[in-house]
Amino acid sequence: MKAAVIVFPGSNCDRDVAVALEASMGAKPLMVWHRDTELPQVDLIAVPGGFSYGDYLRCGAMAAHSPIMREVKARAEAGVRVLGICNGFQVLTEAGLLPGVLMRNSGLKFICRDVHLRVEDSETDFCRQYQCGEVVRFPIAHAEGNFFADDETFRAIEGNGQVAFRYCTPDGGFDPAANPNGSLGNVAGIYNEKRNVLGLMPHPERLAEDLLGGSDGKRMFDSLVEALS
Amino acid sequence: MSNITPEVIAQHGIKPDEYQRILEIMGREPNLTELGIFSVMWSEHCSYKSSKKWLKTLPTTAPWVICGPGENAGIIDIGDNQAIVFKMESHNHPSFIEPYQGAATGVGGILRDVFTMGARPIANMNALRFGDPSNPKTRHLVAGVVAGIGGYGNCVGVPTVGGETNFHKSYNGNILVNAMTVGLADKDNIFYSAAAGVGNPVVYFGSKTGRDGIHGATMASAEFDEKSEEKRPTVQVGDPFTEKLLIEACLELMATDAIVAIQDMGAAGLTSSSFEMASKGGLGIEMDLDSVPMREEGMTAYEIMLSESQERMLMILKPGKEDVARAIMDKWELDFAVIGVLTDTGRMVLKRHGQVVADLPIDPLAQASPEYDRPWVAPAKPPVVLAEDVPAQCPIEALKTLLACPDLASKRWIYQQYDHMVMGDTVQRPGGDAAVVRIHGTPKAVAITTDCTPRYCQADPHEGGRQAVAEAYRNLSATGAVPLAVTDNLNFGNPEKPEIMGQIVEAIRGMGEACRDLDFPVVSGNVSLYNETQGTAIQPTPAIGAVGLLDDVSRHTTIAFKDAGNAIVLLGETKGWLGASLYLREICHREDGAPPPVALHRERRKGELVRQLIQDGLVSACHDVSDGGILVAVAEMAMASEGLIGAALDH
């Protein structure tokens, strides 16, 4: 599998995603600077977390206009797998590759802690090593993760089964206390209709090694290597 | 009639005797720009004039110390050609005026002190002291400071992995915001600030200069009075996004051989950075202020030299390397300008609009800043208070009260606003005795802690100074790490009062004894004085930041109980010391009595024993006994455990 990690000014999880990908791929992904306009042939494009452009104006608003994003959009339309984590998810919604928007957390504060997520669909390249309905533990670290979409868009997302992960209780139930940021339908991550683009607010790359407190995240990278190698 | 009137001199915080020294050094009357330069260079914040004499008594050497106090940060050798660069700094006064920006720019400033030496920042911590929670301003200050630390640190992408927070009414008018940064560098690629090479270009890069925080340096040591509310829009505003670009651009440039010397623009901005670089190199410097990138029109030489706009750096490049540096700064979209050249005159010559606006000798000013031997009175030793002197109370009720008090209550609501996991090396998260952060790509890790018990330092500064260092030593050993070195942030009241000066002298004497006996040298630090409002001073707070090394990170130990059935072993004698204790304060509402004495040789032996037991894999959990005593320590170990493992104390 060949993978590229996009680096914007202000991205700060680019190295973390590269480390997690390398652990599963056995090779280093390409680090691609946001001002480049060419993108080599790759099977996966990762848009990492961080504070691209300082999260100024709207999270991901300016990064979505970076030169490289035209190429990322073209590849996504052509079916290349695109994984947007945290700020990456925000960039993908601003770039129109994923529906909806990430608003300010309902509690207005930045939150950094582990959360439980229910896997809603395991028949995709991103989640094939998880069971459908399985509860996993990933950490979140954001101030704007409150997923919102207007009624019509949200009905389409639910209708097409595009929800990838929902915030839940440790035993898989749903409860307002388990929803850290007020997201509609407890949505933590969604696919596009073709299921080749995934955006999620939690950070799988941060719990992909037991020494750091857990490895539920590793299986997402293993899933991708298994599907795309 | 020159505009240097006695009022203008006083306004600049310069005492009459100091002004006489200026006249001797200059050989003439200074103009306003020159006077401004003297005022910031000789402010308490930059010159340490009241504490310098005593700071020299602290031990600063050991086989593993590469660079001690005097540079931007301290440096220690951790083997495999790697070094740890760290320091602590305070932004107390700006944070009281504008908590969010005050705290945020504090984090930005300490980050720059570390990466200017060639180290990638790998962890941040902060030691905070606020007033009584019932004080109306406290809630606003806490919310602002925590949001500012998180807002800046999270955006820059350096994990904030821990710290400590205390509340006491003595901080009502003077909160303390001490920020610490730890960085990782290659041992053979460390950068210092001594300028070298007559004719080499002096280069400015980073953000543009505005009228931010002019007189921030002198304000840092001006005692607060009711008028301080008026010091308004000159508050410094930080831009963490530009700081992240600065970190990446600096480290990318440092991988080339273009840099001769480099220094961040901290307190007193362009003045202190240019002066220190020139004076350390024994050279002169000529700068054309017209070429300084500016954000506002019509800035005078005075404003440019004293501005404390954030996210700016000054460096000396090798000849012909300007283009290499400019290309990297353009990539990272940072301002870049050659603003001057090194000379052999030993003088600082500034030009503005084609005219010389300042011409001062560098060495006499940089080195000859006053050093005071202020009168001091050692505080009286308070009486001993033991358990039998205090009415007993049901232990469980006492435990509930203690665990609910602001000093001991869980600080999760604070550190969950900080990204403590970014960079993927946080092995031990906030809430334990020390944070443990892996050295990326190696089996090694550093343990980091900040410690100080202001109650003890108030009761007996000498014993309090010893205890602060000893507790940091214990917290590092509790994770299995070998304690290596210390940075400090000495926060005290007005040194012109003998009893406050006595606190400073005694606390430094105590710290020195503990650092010497525990082989735990001081490699960097900061002093913040005049923390006093309308005559009432803060509790003496010599905050200690300490770093230790774990050769094998898989052996690190946490405070959480792991399995039922494990034996709980207490090391050390229990003598029932209750003087200046949290028990006495929270339950008996008394703040008197002597703090527990620190037996340094026993601290050292116990530390070595604990580390050996952990090394041998015999220890499943380890916690130092501090505020609240044994019962609180055991309760904290139980609450941290998965599955809430309990404990029976029945032997």
Added chain:
Amino acid sequence: MKAKVHITLKTGVLDPQGKAVQHALGSLGFDGVRDVRQGKFIELDIAEPDKAKAREVVEQMCRQLLANTVIENYSIELE
């Protein structure tokens, strides 16, 4: 030419900040606050002297970057 741009959330779009401010005002003792909406106010200084052209340029800036037209409205005033 000075341009003042107001960017506000479309009705029906969730406004977490507005709700939180309303709640905070209540706890400060300001009762009678029926609704709070928070938006952005951007002031631009642009070199274009002609009003019509300036409006067209700022219009484009809003559509391309300043506003997320999926959930936000924008209004432009020129001086």
Added chain:
Amino acid sequence: MKAKVHITLKTGVLDPQGKAVQHALGSLGFDGVRDVRQGKFIELDIAEPDKAKAREVVEQMCRQLLANTVIENYSIELE
């Protein structure tokens, strides 16, 4: 009563957001953007019918919560 509050940074206070937006507009091909300042625009619906009283209440809201009076100015319009 409808109240519109504008909250802007005091002159001379650095506006990192404005700086970044100005830069982004430049890289999108909008040249001639001399300055960009970003502030907040808050719309309040309050029960107070009398204009003078309403202004007084909103004034207090701004000083206590809506504006950080150390680095921000506020202006109030009532309808």
